[in-house]
Each structure stands twice: as C-alpha cells, then as structure tokens.
Amino acid sequence: MNKKSIITTLLLLTTMAGQAQENDDLLYIFPSKEVYETGEDLWFKAYLMDRQTLALSENSQTLYLLLRSESGDVVWKEKYPLKAGRGDGHVYINEKWQLGEYQMEGYTRSSFTTDSTIAILPRKIVVVNRVSQMDSISSESVKRDSVERLTAKHRFDLFPEGGNLIDGISGVVAFKATYGNGMPEDVSGVVMEDDHEIATFKSIHDGMGQFTMTPRQGRGYKVVLSDGKTYPFPNIKGRGLALRVTRNNKSGITLLVSAPDTVARPFTVLAKMRGMPCCSAQGTVRGQQKVKLPIEKFPLQGIVEITLSEGDRPTAERLVYVNPKQLLSITARTDHQQYNRRDQGKVSLKVTDPSGQPLRAELAVSIFDKACLYQPGHENILSHCFLSEEIRGNIFNPTYYFDEGNEDRLQALDLLLMTQGWRRYVWEEMSQETGVRSLETAILSDGIKGQDLVERQQFLHAFTPDSDTLMVMTDDKGRFEITPSQMDHLRGYFYLKPLVKKPKAKLTLENPFDSIALYQHARQRFQPQDFLFETHYGERDVIDGFGTVVLKETNVIGKRQQPYRDRVMEFLDSLAIVASGVWVCEHGSQQWINDYHGYNHHPAEYPYPYTGKRLTPKRGQMYHASIIEEHGGKWWDLICSQPVIYEGARPSDKALMEIFGLWTSQGYYPRMEYYEPDVTDHSSSMPDPRTSLQWKPAVLTDEKGRAEVSFLASDVNTEFMGIVEAIDGTGLLGCQTFSFRIIRNR
Secondary structure (H helix, E strand, O other): OOHHHHHOEEOOOEEOOOOOOOOOEEEEEEEOOOEEEOOOEEEEEEEEEEOOOOOEOOOOOEEEEEEEEOOOOEEEEEEEEOEOOEEEEEEEOOOOOOOEEEEEEEEOOOOOEOOOOOOEOOEEEEEEOOHHHHHHHHHHHHHHHHHHHHHOOEEEEEEEOOOOEEOOOOEEEEEEEEEOOOEEOOOEEEEEEOOEEEEEEEOOEOOEEEEEEOOOOOOOEEEEEOOOOEEEOOOEEOOOOEEEEEEEEOOEEEEEEEOOOOOOEEEEEEEEEOOEEEEEEEEEEOOEEEEEEEHHHOOOOEEEEEEEEEOOEEEEEEEEEEOOOOOOEEEEEEOOOEEEOOOEEEEEEEEEOOOOOEOOOEEEEEEEEHHHOOOOOOOOHHHHHHHHOOOOOOOEOHHHHHOOOOOOHHHHHHHHHHHHOOOOOOOOOOOOOOOOOOOOOEOOOOOEEEEEOOOOOOEEEEEOOOOOEEEEEOOOOOEEEEOHHHHHHOOOEEEEEEOOOOOOOOEEEOOHHHHHHHHHOOOOEOOOEOOOOOOOOOOOOOEOOOOOEOOOOOOOOOOOOOOOOOHHHHHHHHHHHHHHOOEEEEEOOEEEEEOEOOEEOOOOOOOOOOOOOOEOOOOOOEEEEEEEEEEOOEEEEEEEEEEEEOOOOOOOHHHHHHHHOOEEEEOEOOOOOOOOOOHHHHOOOOOOOOOEEEEEEEEEOOOOOEEEEEEEOOOOOOEEEEEEEEEOOOOOEEEEEEEEEEEOOO
C-alpha cells in the first residue's frame, strides 16, 4: 500500500430516489403510564407512520389492539379508528385480570402484512392491586436476577467491523458480554496471539466495548477474560474487502475500504435508510481507499445501512447512526416544583424544530405517579421508531441512547449497532427501475367484510343495542363491506338483519383477529430490557379533610342470577316467549298465567272469551294459576288458584339469532372521556387517591410553538412525572419528561 492510495478520496455519489409502499408502515403506541391498578382505565395514543419517512400515514383507518397475559391468553381485543395516522382510546382493566405483566400489541392493514421479517414489538404494562406493590415486585425481581447472575449461562461474543476478519488488514473488533436472557455484564481481559498479549480491553457500556488488531492467518487467537474464561476468535479470511467507519459527524460519514491484494479491485458502496437507497459510490481499491458520504444525502435521523460489494456479491456491512439532533425539541416546565394536595398546577410547553424555530406540532401528554413507570422495558417514541423498529433482538435500556444527558450515548449507540446488527434489511435484489422491494400482501382490512352465500343483491339492516342504525347493500354476489366511517357510527358490537327473507340468508363475516392469530404465531417477538433495581416508593397515605385514612382495598362480592342481555336480545327473548304461546291475563291486581304446563285461566273453548290485553310473562316472576276444564257439559275449576313461578326455556343468544335471522359483529370500541375533577368536586371532603393526574392525547401548539396543560393535584403525596411525546406529521419526532412533588398541606 502506498501513501497516495491511503489518502485518495472518492467523492461522488448518485442519489437514488425511492417510493414508499402502501403496505410498509410502522405503528407506535404510547400508553398513559405503564403500571395500572385493577379497575383502572388504560389510555393510549397510537401513531401510524410511513416506515421510510416517519411521516404520518393514511394507509390504514383501523387499529386492532390486543392485550396478552404472561401465559399468552388474550384478555382484550378491540378495534379503534385511525384518522390521518392518529388514534386514541382506552382499555378497561377488569378486576378479574391476573396480576402481572401484559403485552400490548397493535396491528393495522398497512403495518401487518405477510412480510415475516417484521417482528412483533409489544408494549409492556403491569397490572397490580395497588401501586405500592411495586416495591415487593421490584425486590423479588432483584433477588431473581442475583440468582440468575450466579447460575445462568454467560456469553461473550466478538463482532469484527464489517463482518469479517481479513488477513493483514487492521480492523476494529467489538464485543458484547451478557448473562441469562441478554442482561449485560461488564468484563475486562486481554487478546492473545499464540502466546503473546497483543491488546487489552474492558467494557465501555452495558457489557460492550471494542479493540483494534491486525489478524494473521496461521496464528492462534483467543480472548482471556479477567475471571480466566477463554473464548475463540472468528475465522480469518485470506482475501476479501474490509469496511471501516473512520468518521461520523455533521459533515458526513467517512469510510475506509481495504483489500490485502496489490491488484486494483472494483467495489460498490450502497447506503440505505429504512430499506430505501440514499446514495451509492463506485471505485477501485488497491490497499486502502477512502469514501465520503455527504450528510446531505441523509436528511433524516436514523440508522444508515452501508453495504460494501465486490461485483454483485456483498462482502461487508455496517450500521451507522446519523443526524441525532434531527428531532423536535420540547421544553416542559411546571409553574411550581412542588404542590400541596389539591392545588391546581400548570405545565408550559414549547416545541421547536432542529433549527430552533417554533413549530406547530401535536403533543400527547401524560402526568402520573412516578411509581407507575415500569423501568424494565421502558421505551418512548424515539427509541421505538429509530431503534427497536430497525435492529433485531431485545434492546437493553433503549431510551439511554436518546437521553441527551448521557454524554457517551452516541459512542454507546455505535457499539450497539456493531454488536446487535439489524433484523429487517438484509441484502436483496432491488428493482433497477423503481428501487423498491416487491409489495407484500395485506392481511387485515379497515372495514368489516362479509358475504351472503345465497349470492344476491339486497339490503342489510345494521343496528346497535342503543338504536344506532344504518343500511348496508350487498353486490350481486352477496358481498358487502361495512366501512370505517360506518363502524364509527356503529360503536361497540352491532347486529345485521337481512331484509330479504326468502330464501333465508347465510351470512359469513371475516374476523380480523383470527387472521392476526394465524399470521403472528411464528413471528419473532422483541421487547426492551432495562436494569433491575430496588425501589423505595413506600406507603402513599391518602387522607381526607377530616383525617380519615382511605382503606387500601375493599372487595364487594355479589352474585348475578342470570347473564346480562342487551335490549335487542331481551326483545328477541320476549318474542320467543310469545311464540311459545304462553301469555298472562290481568284481573284487577292479579295476574294469571295461561297455556303453561296445563294451566289455563281462559281455555280456548271457554264460553266467555278473554278480551283484555295479553301480557308476556317474565322469567322468575310468580303468577296465579288455575285449571278450568269442561266435564259433562259444565266447566269446573279443578285448580282454583295456586302460585306458579314462570320458568320458560331460555334460548342462548346464538340460538335466538339463528331463530330470528340475525348476525352480530364488532365495530369500534365505544369512546370515553378522561375523567378530570372540577374545582367543586375537588373541594369536597371525599379523598382523592388518583395516581393519574392528566391525560391529553392531542395537544396542539400555536404558531409560536406553545401550549399549556393544567392539572389538579390529588391527595397522593409522592413524586409525579410527566411524559410529553410530539410529532409534526412530516417525520420529526420528540420526547421530553418533567417531574414535581405533591406534599401534605401544613
């Protein structure tokens, strides 16, 4: 290698425009907090974004939301509307839910396709009886971790930069040490070449670090840790091209392409972001060759995937993070750092773009008891969109890399990208004309699709138990679809009644949740991991104005004598009773049952027919009963009067719908408003044990980038925190937190 070849710079590059695909979106869900008590409402905000640009996407209009217990049982599955890439709603956490961790999964038509390389990234929440239980939960987790640290398998893996060690080429080797289920472990040690020490190392961040070496074929290499454990090296190749990142700053990325040969070898460098080509460079290398990728080719924040190829064969790959400051800047300040119980507070918010200019943006704001933030597995909009959606595996403490208070975060992030790699964007043939991947098949639909197997055109009457109603028309093949706008009108579950009676309709309705269960079964699942540590939340005394301590828990137990039925099923049940022929006559204050187990107060042949109103009997109600029969031309009261409880057959809901030709389906989940106590309510003597003080899923800033959010302090004297997540709709994201305390009144 001569000096000239080392300093030669190749500039150039060809921008390759790509087109976003309709079925290539990512979904992010922001829950109002992460720890919930049974009986609470879980509030959430959902964003659907184009995977390449992170701009809000309108490719889907329906969110399918699942909550899954630790055992894998689905405890919640509902639909929610998405409008212009945004949606919000709530989940009721039933008192019957088991305590523990749950996975919150979201699916849409454009983010969940047959592309099996896309893993499922559930959001983790925890359900407890009381928030103060988090102390014991945390303590038990720390104990289990201590045992696992001593007994679990320890791993030490080496990751040569670019992918391979090549004979005679100096390169960087990253390493990662873990134990158990991927928990990081700090290590130190030496690199041995035959019997000689050639390098020392120690972990820099979360068990990760790096060292530099020049490998030689025919020599033996191993790593010896300070505890005496040894690990072998990857194989050393005799020839090939090596890729190394020598600089990554605001001007661009500088690469060093190396080859051990003295003959010039052609190469190509391709740089992609989120699967879309950004630029490429071609050249020849004899020894070493520099390649500069101008930052202007990468207008957004995120991971750049750089692939080095010799001819048509990829030989090295590297992930590089660019534009870490290309995001929304959010400031959030409370008007006080501490509040007395039941004080009114205010948060002043401001959003600016990367250049510092005020910006109109939409914010989601949540204020809650800090104990409700479950640290193991915590994630925010930045870590999810820029990291979790881009690389494979369970990422340890993902929010660390986006906290500007961590001065080493970018160095640590580069180590993560060298040791954890990527899971989605593998080398694949790109269309020379469009530069996009082949389209994947959508699994879900936004509306509710169905068909009348009788195959005819007719109207279907759709209606809810609350009397919301509309008409749906089938085509000549009997096919129909209830659109998202119609589903928005039919909140909750609803019924379908074909208006053509003969021949009897045979409706089939698609169930998207069945499709989700089928296609998600074999997908990989990744979740963030975080440190386990002892918490010290302590008791949270909630005291009213008279000094009465609120009970920690109250159980009210009752028995329902029969299952709840809505007014539609009750009406059909009444029709079924009428069809059975049983009826009730009324004489003064007494009611008599007829045509029931031989009881007849007015037999059909009786010479004096009943002309009054015929009533429908009610199950469980007591009536007078008599048997009047004719014998010898005279009418006799065989039983003059005796009490009888009506217990007619009770058809199931399914049977009733089959009898009367109805079908049912699930529309959008009913909308609820987040409860905020008014000043009058707040001044009462009743205790206020709220751990959630505010939830605002859509706060809009003005032309100066400003907005305000108010809240009322509860009686819970502890530290509270707020999370603000923002999106401008064009690809800029932001996240900020703030905190304050509530203290007892003097």
